[in-house]
Amino acid sequence: QVQLVESGGGLVQAGGSLRLSCAASGRIFSINTMGWYRQAPGKQRELVAHVTSGGDTKYADSVKGRFTISRDNAKNTVYLEMNSLKPEDTAVYYCNADNLRYYSGSYLSGRGDYWGQGTQVTVSS
Numbered sequence: 001q002v003q004l005v006e007s008g009g010g011l012v013q014a015g016g017s018l019r020l021s022c023a024a025s026g027r028i029f030s031i032n033t034m035g036w037y038r039q040a041p042g043k044q045r046e047l048v049a050h051v052t053s054g055g056d057t058k059y060a061d062s063v064k065g066r067f068t069i070s071r072d073n074a075k076n077t078v079y080l081e082m083n084s085l086k087p088e089d090t091a092v093y094y095c096n097a098d099n100l101r102y103y104s105g106s107y108l109s110g111r112g113d114y115w116g117q118g119t120q121v122t123v124s125s
Contacts, residue, residue, distance in 0.1 A: 002026040002102050002114055004095045009119030016123070017083045022095030022116055024076040029108060032099030034071055034078035038091035038121075045094065049080065062088075085123045092118040 008020040024031060035050025035058075049059045049069040057069055068081040078095065095116035102109050 001104055001109070002028070002097075002100060002112075004097055004114055004116035006093070006095045006116040006119040009093060009121045011122045011124065012085055014085060014087055014123055014125050016085050017081070018085065018121060019082070020080040020093055020095075020119060020121075022078050024097050024100065024114070027103040028076050029101040029103055030099075031073075031076060031097050031101075032111075033097075035096050035098070036069065036078070036080045037094045037096055038089075039094070039118075040088075040091040043091075048093065050096070050098075051078065082121070085121075087123045087125045089121060090123050091121060093121050094118045 003025045004022055006022045012018055033050050033052050036048040037045050038048050039045040047060055051057045051069045051071045066084045071078045097114045099111040100114055101111055
């Protein structure tokens with residue numbers, strides 16, 4: 001019923017930039033928080049940044065000043081602008097939509113947590 005589709009990952013040199021996008025598809029009623037997490041090999045998944053429907057943002061200390069998260073509520077899409085990339089930013093980046101509700105026919109779902117399939121970001125030194 002609901003899918004999160006990510007795009008924009010790739011290979012970039014240190015100091016470069018990438019822009020990730022994630023669109024939630026389906027008959028979306030509402031989404032509270034949309035965000036990005038990442039997981040590097042051998043490490044736990046960690047929050048990169050998230051943004052609420054009201055525009056409040058939160059960033060990991062490691063990306064503050066370099067990454068910018070934004071959201072288009074009308075399109076149910078979240079973006080992550082990544083600048084001054086470092087090799088330690090290399091990871092699989094996952095989109096997350098929290099407290100999402102959708103319509104299935106006339107039925108309104110309960111709140112759920114949804115994840116994208118992940119997109120690889122590799123920063124070479």
